[in-house]
Amino acid sequence: MMMQPPRLTGAVLARCLLAASLCAVQPAAAGTARVDDSGTVVSQGVVPMRWRQLVPGRGADNSVEASLRVALRLNLSRWLNQPVKLYMGLAPVAGEPVHAAWRTQGRLLPGSVRSGARTLVFEGLAGTASLEETIELTLRTDGRALVSPQSLQFYFEVDTP
């Protein structure tokens, strides 16, 4: 017998919409909150890492690195016209740490971060509901430890007073 997907009942749908709407109007509270960056576009989904030196030196430089462009779109509507500290973070990775450094066009601060940490990229009033910025992201890690594809999870979060 073929199973048909159940229809959304009115009660379930209403609960879903209610929960979503409550979240949408939830006022920003003091503390740390993740930022919706679902509008962000990464120029390359898969980035081949290259040895930093074409051939290794007698001192053995084992770093691999790669660069890519990321068009950020951060939804700051929750914090509009509020003082915020915006951080860019890189989730921990298994094995050797990954270092990320970036240059910006001026809306965010340039900087660097190591996997498992975060770095301040903006401090001040959130003057726009949607912050857009393009960054040149350079990734670096120990090439000896990178033996299979690895997914790096970047995130943004806001600290409010």
Add this chain to the structure above:
Amino acid sequence: MASNHEAIVCRLTDRRKAMRMRALPAFAHSPCSAGQSRWRGLIYICGTLLCTGAQAFSVSITPGTRSLFLQVGAGTMTGGNFSSGGTPGNNATVNSVSVTVPAASLGTGSLAMNTDSTVTASPYNGRAFCTMPTQVYVGGFYRAPGTEQRAILSAAAPVSLTNASGNTIPFNRVSWVSAGTADSAPTIADGTFVGGASQTLRRIARNTWFESCLQFSYANTQLVGSGEFKGTVIYTLTAP
């Protein structure tokens, strides 16, 4: 007598393809339970996403490529020295090492051999390293991610050097001393060809450049007929 040297570049096996093919079915089969609970789960996930949005962008990175390079005698590079970004290339030149034994010197003891290789500067950084016309440059690298073992540098010489009349000189009459300007710890140890078999010259640590200048000599301990005795030595760098 002449002894030729040749650079060999070996192919590396790639295990990653096989791993990738095995991983795909795991994504192709999504275990499902009862339809009702699945749809409820989706609804709650939907609500969560509406609430928080996607909270991370992800970038997938892939390992650096594996590579292997060996230069014996003449080599090719473009764009400067290797350490300044030069690119190593293939070079089909087979250099010679030779010595002429005067009749009066037959069997009287070791004679130094000369080479037609003109490589005196290290391809790595251009420093003066080998001496012309007595030394042959041997260098290269093995680069790989992971914890694989060392690459092996080996040399294979035939049993003997042979002249046109079929007379022979055992290849183990040819030896070398490893040296290089300001090279206090030569990479390749001094040695003698065993002849008729491949012999390991050095285990090469990955991600490290190695280089030596080899100066060959002929033992000259026997009386042999006149003529030009020839044999070819093949140097091979093999990655695991």
